[in-house]
Amino acid sequence: MHQPLVKYCDISTEQLVFDLKWVIESPGLLIEPPPQINWELLRDDYFNSCSVWLVDLEQNSKDLKSFFDQDHQFILGKYFEMLIQFIFENFEEFKLITKGLQVIKNNRTIGEIDFIFKNLKDNKTTHLEVAVKYYMGYKSSAKHTMWIGPNGMDNLAGKIQNSPHNFRWQCLQKNSMN
Numbered sequence: 001m002h003q004p005l006v007k008y009c010d011i012s013t014e015q016l017v018f019d020l021k022w023v024i025e026s027p028g029l030l031i032e033p034p035p036q037i038n039w040e041l042l043r044d045d046y047f048n049s050c051s052v053w054l055v056d057l058e059q060n061s062k063d064l065k066s067f068f069d070q071d072h073q074f075i076l077g078k079y080f081e082m083l084i085q086f087i088f089e090n091f092e093e094f095k096l097i098t099k100g101l102q103v104i105k106n107n108r109t110i111g112e113i114d115f116i117f118k119n120l121k122d123n124k125t126t127h128l129e130v131a132v133k134y135y136m137g138y139k140s141s142a143k144h145t146m147w148i149g150p151n152g153m154d155n156l157a158g159k160i161q162n163s164p165h166n167f168r169w170q171c172l173q174k175n176s177m178n
Contacts (some may be wrong), residue, residue, distance in 0.1 A: 013061040016068060016083075017054055023083045024050050053091055063090060080132045081114065086119045095120055 011019075055063055067086050081099075088096035093118050101113040115128040135147040135156050147156035 011068060013058060013065060016064055017058045017061075020057070020083055020087065021050075021054055021080075023080070023087065024054075049093060050091065057090075077132055081130060084128075086114065086128055088115065093119060093121050097125065 062097055064086070065101060068082065069089075085096065085099055088094045088099075089118060097116040098113075099115050101116065102109050103111045113127060116131050117128065118125050118127065133149065138146045138148050149155060
């Protein structure tokens with residue numbers, strides 16, 4: 001078995017803070033997201049608070065380094081989830097309620113919820129699904145079907161159609177969560 005090229009513990013504090021900043025400040029993929037997505041998280045006062053927090057985090061990085069001081073292989077999607085988890089566990093405006101929550105129906109796992117967290121400023125609870133996805137624009141078109149995924153079989157239109165409603169919102173209301 002080959003050794004991974006990069007491990008989480010090999011990432012510098014500066015890079016971790018830069019990556020957290022990227023997670024916080026990156027624009028969404030869609031100009032007009034589906035109506036069920038809560039974009040209140042992206043308000044200006046949130047970004048201002050985050051900027052101060054990130055500067056402090058870079059100067060006092062003990063918690064940050066210990067959170068990522070693991071000897072695991074670097075997998076982009078998992079790293080992205082860990083960055084978001086760190087934000088919810090350490091930024092004072094949020095409280096992580098749960099992550100990786102399995103949704104079970106008739107003793108069968110039908111999916112997993114990435115994050116449920118509470119915004120402590122407005123006392124709202126939010127269900128958040130996260131992913132790092134790469135799509136390539138095929139031809140010159142604004143149609144989501146022309147943005148294809150890594151295996152060539154999926155496209156952005158299918159992802160948009162299936163993600164929020166396929167199992168997430170309906171199943172949360174009808175099924176038990178374990």
